[in-house]
Amino acid sequence: MAEIKTKGEMLFNRGAILAVVVALIIMLTPIYWIAATSFKARNLATTIPPTVVFEPTLAPFAKLFTKRSQLREPVAPEVYEAAPWWEKLIYDGGEQVVRNKKTNEPTSSGFGNRYMNSLIVSIISTFLAVSMGTLTAYGFSRFRVPGEQDWLFFILSTRMLPPVVVAIPMFLMYRAVGLHDTHIGLIILYTAFNLSFAVWIMKGFIDEIPREYEEAALVDGYTRMEAFFKIVLPEALTGIAATAVFCFITAWNEYAFALMMTSKNAQTAPPYIPSQVGSGLSDWTVIASGAFLFLVPVAIFTFLLRNHLLRGMSFGAIRK
Amino acid sequence: MARIELNGITKSFGAQRALKGLDLVVEDGEFFVLLGRTGAGKTTTLRVIAGLEKPDTGSVSIGNRDVGGWTAAERDVALVLQQYSLYPRLTVRGNLEFPLRSKVRRQSEEEIARRVDRAAKTLQITHLLDRKVERLSGGEMQRVSIGRAIVRQPSVFLMDEPLSALDAKLRESLRVELKKLHAELGATFLFVTHDQVEAMSMGDKIGVLQSGRLVQVGTPSEIYERPLNTFVARSVGSPPMNLIEGRLGAGGAEIGGYSLPVSAAALGARAVTFGVRPENVVLAGGAPAEARVFDIEDQGVIKILAMDMGDTRLHVTVPAGTRVARDEVVRFGWKPERVLTFDPASGVNLALG
Ligand SMILES: Nc1ncnc2c1ncn2[C@@H]1O[C@H](COP(=O)(O)OP(=O)(O)OP(=O)(O)O)[C@@H](O)[C@H]1O
Ligand SMILES: [Mg+2]
Numbered sequence: 001m002a003e004i005k006t007k008g009e010m011l012f013n014r015g016a017i018l019a020v021v022v023a024l025i026i027m028l029t030p031i032y033w034i035a036a037t038s039f040k041a042r043n044l045a046t047t048i049p050p051t052v053v054f055e056p057t058l059a060p061f062a063k064l065f066t067k068r069s070q071l072r073e074p075v076a077p078e079v080y081e082a083a084p085w086w087e088k089l090i091y092d093g094g095e096q097v098v099r100n101k102k103t104n105e106p107t108s109s110g111f112g113n114r115y116m117n118s119l120i121v122s123i124i125s126t127f128l129a130v131s132m133g134t135l136t137a138y139g140f141s142r143f144r145v146p147g148e149q150d151w152l153f154f155i156l157s158t159r160m161l162p163p164v165v166v167a168i169p170m171f172l173m174y175r176a177v178g179l180h181d182t183h184i185g186l187i188i189l190y191t192a193f194n195l196s197f198a199v200w201i202m203k204g205f206i207d208e209i210p211r212e213y214e215e216a217a218l219v220d221g222y223t224r225m226e227a228f229f230k231i232v233l234p235e236a237l238t239g240i241a242a243t244a245v246f247c248f249i250t251a252w253n254e255y256a257f258a259l260m261m262t263s264k265n266a267q268t269a270p271p272y273i274p275s276q277v278g279s280g281l282s283d284w285t286v287i288a289s290g291a292f293l294f295l296v297p298v299a300i301f302t303f304l305l306r307n308h309l310l311r312g313m314s315f316g317a318i319r320k
Numbered sequence: 321m322a323r324i325e326l327n328g329i330t331k332s333f334g335a336q337r338a339l340k341g342l343d344l345v346v347e348d349g350e351f352f353v354l355l356g357r358t359g360a361g362k363t364t365t366l367r368v369i370a371g372l373e374k375p376d377t378g379s380v381s382i383g384n385r386d387v388g389g390w391t392a393a394e395r396d397v398a399l400v401l402q403q404y405s406l407y408p409r410l411t412v413r414g415n416l417e418f419p420l421r422s423k424v425r426r427q428s429e430e431e432i433a434r435r436v437d438r439a440a441k442t443l444q445i446t447h448l449l450d451r452k453v454e455r456l457s458g459g460e461m462q463r464v465s466i467g468r469a470i471v472r473q474p475s476v477f478l479m480d481e482p483l484s485a486l487d488a489k490l491r492e493s494l495r496v497e498l499k500k501l502h503a504e505l506g507a508t509f510l511f512v513t514h515d516q517v518e519a520m521s522m523g524d525k526i527g528v529l530q531s532g533r534l535v536q537v538g539t540p541s542e543i544y545e546r547p548l549n550t551f552v553a554r555s556v557g558s559p560p561m562n563l564i565e566g567r568l569g570a571g572g573a574e575i576g577g578y579s580l581p582v583s584a585a586a587l588g589a590r591a592v593t594f595g596v597r598p599e600n601v602v603l604a605g606g607a608p609a610e611a612r613v614f615d616i617e618d619q620g621v622i623k624i625l626a627m628d629m630g631d632t633r634l635h636v637t638v639p640a641g642t643r644v645a646r647d648e649v650v651r652f653g654w655k656p657e658r659v660l661t662f663d664p665a666s667g668v669n670l671a672l673g
Pocket of ligand 1 (some may be wrong): 333334337338357360361365488
């Protein structure tokens with residue numbers, strides 16, 4: 001059947017589309033800016049007015065991963081010819097890669113390691129928080145827990161203190177037990193931080209799953225655990241996806257604890273990027289390329305789970 | 321052999337006492353219908369038997385073995401629910417196979433296929449086998465849930481109002497199918513309903529449940545003709561039995577200033593509540609009592625009259641051909657041998673003690 005729309009409705013629809021477009025432009029501009037800057041040559045990054053049409057270069061990324069110093073004098077042509085493509089880009093910018101005196105290996109800037117640290121810490125802590133949160137939520141949802149409301153409140157109350165307040169005691173404790181600057185230390189921290197949230201969201205989702213499903217499985221000869229994995233988990237997938245995205249973003253973006261609790265070994269990317277904004281001349285293209293790479297995992301993760309997320313959101317909106 | 325026996329089952333949810341000392345015996349191979357209003361404890365009873373709920377006190381035995389410590393999986397009962405009965409995300413076939421793939425009941429692939437096919441044929445759902453359960457109609461869903469119960473070949477079927485969400489026609493046809501199924505399988509069926517028509521038409525035996533207690537157990541005709549009290553009397557029959565306050569005197573029943581004959585045993589003169597089913601009230605010209613017709617409902621084969629005798633509203637069924645008009649004053653009597661007497665205070669049937 002064709003829908004019949006009044007004039008007013010059509011006007012309203014056009015207005016809505018316009019509003020969405022404007023909002024999108026406002027929200028996407030910074031992302032465009034970072035993405036564009038991370039492919040610009042250094043001298044184009046800070047022009048006024050901004051350069052919109054330019055020849056993209058990977059130089060910022062080459063610089064991002066290496067330690068460099070200023071070239072005193074132009075590089076010899078045979079050295080330049082022998083260099084790999086990424087080193088040429090650095091020479092082009094009037095810089096050279098700092099090489100190890102003994103092995104002559106190029107020195108890394110440390111960004112790669114930190115990026116890996118971020119991935120390791122965020123993925124593992126997200127996995128832990130979501131799996132423990134789901135099991136805990138299931139317990140709260142399905143069994144009579146004495147003092148259930150109090151427990152749930154207690155779990156949530158761990159999120160009521162601003163993290164800064166506990167930072168110093170945590171720092172001292174971590175140093176005392178040797179968790180300072182370790183992956184495990186950060187993983188524990190982020191898991192604990194996200195767990196309360198995961199329990200609350202997952203409880204909401206699991207409460208919506210009729211318990212008749214699992215009970216039928218119990219009667220059909222399955223154990224409680226089997227019923228959980230075969231029946232409840234697939235039904236809770238939407239909620240799990242939403243929770244995972246949230247936990248991942250929280251862990252991935254976390255700055256304050258990462259700065260304080262880690263130094264060399266386990267430091268994640270967030271404290272690194274601003275550390276490149278020096279007091280003197282900053283290479284904004286390098287900072288932008290770091291920020292751009294930093295955005296990628298969240299974008300991929302969210303994109304992969306988008307269907308679940310959409311369903312998760314509308315589900316909550318309709319029911320509540 | 322799967323005789324079900326419940327002894328002194330109590331179950332409370334917080335302050336809410338769902339079952340209060342329930343005793344129930346369902347013989348092997350019997351089609352037992354548990355009839356009760358909403359909140360009477362029907363679902364709770366089934367859940368206790370299935371092992372999904374642990375009773376506070378009392379014992380449950382299936383096949384003469386105490387199953388108190390057994391898990392739901394070990395009890396070998398099948399449960400069919402009113403709703404949410406199918407596993408979402410699976411096809412119909414997936415649902416039917418599900419119980420046969422559990423550890424306790426694991427079957428060979430050929431056996432699974434054979435049983436699924438046979439169940440599907442029995443319930444005429446073969447054409448639905450590859451459909452996702454979200455796309456089934458209510459009636460199809462219930463067939464599939466019954467199918468999922470029968471593939472397991474359990475010794476006990478527990479059914480919690482499996483038909484109540486369906487429309488009247490479908491309900492009727494599934495009623496017949498369930499009875500047929502029961503006859504074929506010879507298993508013990510415990511069927512729960514709040515619908516007295518379902519109870520009367522399906523049960524070998526009916527148990528009437530009232531607020532967590534079993535009030536009376538009997539065949540449908542026993543329940544219908546010899547109810548233990550006014551509660552049971554009004555639980556079955558449509559329209560329900562007329563209950564009329566009156567006195568038993570020397571001349572018979574005295575109601576609303578009229579005197580009607582009774583064949584009730586000599587109880588002496590006393591106040592009683594007379595119970596008479598609508599079909600046992602007779603309209604006749606010279607009959608002893610008088611009432612004004614308030615409403616007429618023509619059901620085709622019969623007419624149901626609502627009439628007022630003083631402040632007492634009576635329901636009467638008469639042949640459809642009976643000529644009667646609204647607001648007409650009619651004379652009526654009753655079949656004396658069909659009139660029951662109840663104690664006005666306790667509601668107990670005086671003839672049954
Ligand atoms: N999990 C529970 N928590 C609290 N109270 C409950 C629970 N289950 C049942 N009850 C209460 O126990 C009583 C009996 O419930 P039950 O579900 O057995 O009734 P029923 O006869 O099946 O009713 P219906 O016809 O509405 O399904 C009701 O008063 C109900 O509110
Ligand atoms: Mg119920």
